[in-house]
Structure formats: C-alpha cells, structure tokens
Amino acid sequence: MGDCTNAAKISEETAVKTLEFLKDISKQVGEIFLFGGTVLLEEGGKYYNTSTVWRYGKLLGKYKKINPIKAELEAGVTKGCEPVVLDTDLGKIGLIVCADSFDPALVKRVAELGAEIVSLPVAAMGTHPAVKGHPLTEKMARDYGVFVLKVGNVCSNMRGGRSAIIAPWGILGEVSDAPDDSVLTADLDIEKLREYRSRLSKA
Numbered sequence: 001m002g003d004c005t006n007a008a009k010i011s012e013e014t015a016v017k018t019l020e021f022l023k024d025i026s027k028q029v030g031e032i033f034l035f036g037g038t039v040l041l042e043e044g045g046k047y048y049n050t051s052t053v054w055r056y057g058k059l060l061g062k063y064k065k066i067n068p069i070k071a072e073l074e075a076g077v078t079k080g081c082e083p084v085v086l087d088t089d090l091g092k093i094g095l096i097v098c099a100d101s102f103d104p105a106l107v108k109r110v111a112e113l114g115a116e117i118v119s120l121p122v123a124a125m126g127t128h129p130a131v132k133g134h135p136l137t138e139k140m141a142r143d144y145g146v147f148v149l150k151v152g153n154v155c156s157n158m159r160g161g162r163s164a165i166i167a168p169w170g171i172l173g174e175v176s177d178a179p180d181d182s183v184l185t186a187d188l189d190i191e192k193l194r195e196y197r198s199r200l201s202k203a
Contacts (some may be wrong), residue, residue, distance in 0.1 A: 007047035007076035011040040012065050013075055019052070019059075027057035035091065037121045037151065038097055051095045051121060059101040061086045063095035067103050081093070085108050091116040091190050094146070098122045101136055113146035122152040124161025133162050134171065141168045145197035168196050194202060 004010065022036040036052035041062070043163045045139035049072060064073075064080025073079075083106060089129055094115025100106055101120060110118065120137065137148045151162035164174035167187040172186035 005071075005075045007040055007072075008042075010075070011042050011047050015039055015041055022052060023057050023059070028053035030056060033060075033088065033093075035119045035149070035151070037123070040077065047076055048080055049077055050080075051097050051119065053093070053095070053119070058087075059181070061095070065096070065097040065100060066106055067097075067099045067101050083113060085110060085113040085115045088112075090188075091193075094118045096120055100138065107140055108142060111146055115146055115171060116190060116197075117147045117149060117188065120148055120150045122150060122161050124152060132168060134162075134174070137164070137166050138171065142168045145193060145200045147193065149169055168193070 016059050018036070018039045026032075026107075029068060032055070034054040035045050035096045036054060038049050040047050041050040041064075049068055050062050050064050052062045053060045061084055063084035064082070065077075066080045066083070068077045068079055083094070083096075085092050092114040094110035094113065094117070096102075096110060096118060097104065098121065103124070105119075118140070134150065137150050140146065141148050148162045148164075148166040162175055163184055165172040165184060165188075167175065167188075173184050175182050175184055
C-alpha cells in the first residue's frame with residue numbers, strides 16, 4: 001500500500017480489490033455470512049471506514065464507522081452517523097468497528113435496535129495497553145445481552161486485539177497469541193441469549 005495517511009489514496013488502491021475479493025469468497029462459501037472487516041469506501045466524495053456483510057456473493061449491508069480515531073480523521077476519514085442492524089435467519093446482527101466499542105451510547109443503541117450478535121473487527125496497535133481477557137467486550141455482552149464476534153490481530157501480545165467469541169455468560173472461544181492464523185468456532189445459543197435478555201429487561 002502507498003500513503004497510509006491519505007484516505008483517498010488508500011481507498012483508490014484497496015477498495016475495489018477488497019470488495020471483489022469478498023464477493024468472490026462469499027460466493028465460494030455460499031450459505032455462510034461473511035463479515036468483511038473494514039475497507040475505506042468513497043461515497044459522495046467522502047471516505048468512510050466501512051464494515052460489510054456478504055452472503056452467496058451478495059452485499060447484504062454495510063456500516064460506516066461512527067467513531068474514527070484521531071489518525072483516521074487526520075487521514076481524511078469521515079464519521080458515519082447511522083447504526084446498522086441486519087435482520088437475518090441467524091438472528092439480528094449489529095455492526096460496529098473497533099473504537100465504536102468505547103461508545104456506550106452507540107452500543108446501547110445497537111442493542112436497542114434488536115442486535116443479538118455484534119460483529120466487531122478491531123486492530124490493537126503497539127500503543128494499546130496490555131489487558132487480560134476481553135474486559136470491554138465481556139462487559140458489552142453482559143450489559144446488553146449480545147454475542148460479540150471480535151475479529152482482531154494475530155499475535156497481539158494480549159494488547160486487547162485478540163479474536164474471541166463472547167457471550168453474556170463468558171468467553172466461548174479465543175485465539176492464542178501464537179503468530180499463526182486460526183479458525184475460531186462456537187455454537188451461539190440464541191434461545192438462551194433471548195432468555196438472558198428477557199431477565200435483563202426486568203432487572
């Protein structure tokens with residue numbers, strides 16, 4: 001990639017290739033929902049850090065990050081303004097991106113829109129403080145009654161960016177800090193989640 005401080009250049013060099021790749025992979029995997037991390041997409045002359053969802057090679061939805069960090073803003077990334085929740089046969093899926101998880105009002109809004117599963121791509125830089133476990137996303141899962149699908153770094157040295165699948169009642173799975181790609185799976189018990197949310201609403 002070229003200039004990493006210029007959103008327009010990044011988008012020009014990566015957006016089309018990334019979307020084509022996601023479309024092709026989604027066709028190959030078929031029934032599986034494919035969450036496309038993030039890509040810098042141009043819309044109306046502005047550039048948004050955008051998460052996408054695919055199935056059978058079709059784009060089902062996209063979400064523009066509402067809380068870009070300082071470096072993104074300085075590079076020319078524009079803030080999104082609308083939360084996104086998709087109604088699927090797996091349940092309602094909410095989309096947030098990285099620093100959005102630090103915005104309780106946004107997370108609460110996504111849950112209020114009915115999200116039962118939250119897709120959360122993250123990137124933990126070297127400046128991120130080391131943490132044990134996934135305290136922020138575990139709290140998110142407990143407080144709002146959602147499954148969190150956190151997709152992050154490989155070998156992040158426990159800096160908060162490791163991939164994990166988190167339920168309100170605990171971590172269902174997480175990757176190790178080994179510098180290898182891995183596949184993480186877990187059964188998401190939607191009925192148990194709905195019972196949890198029902199108790200949560202009465203608390």
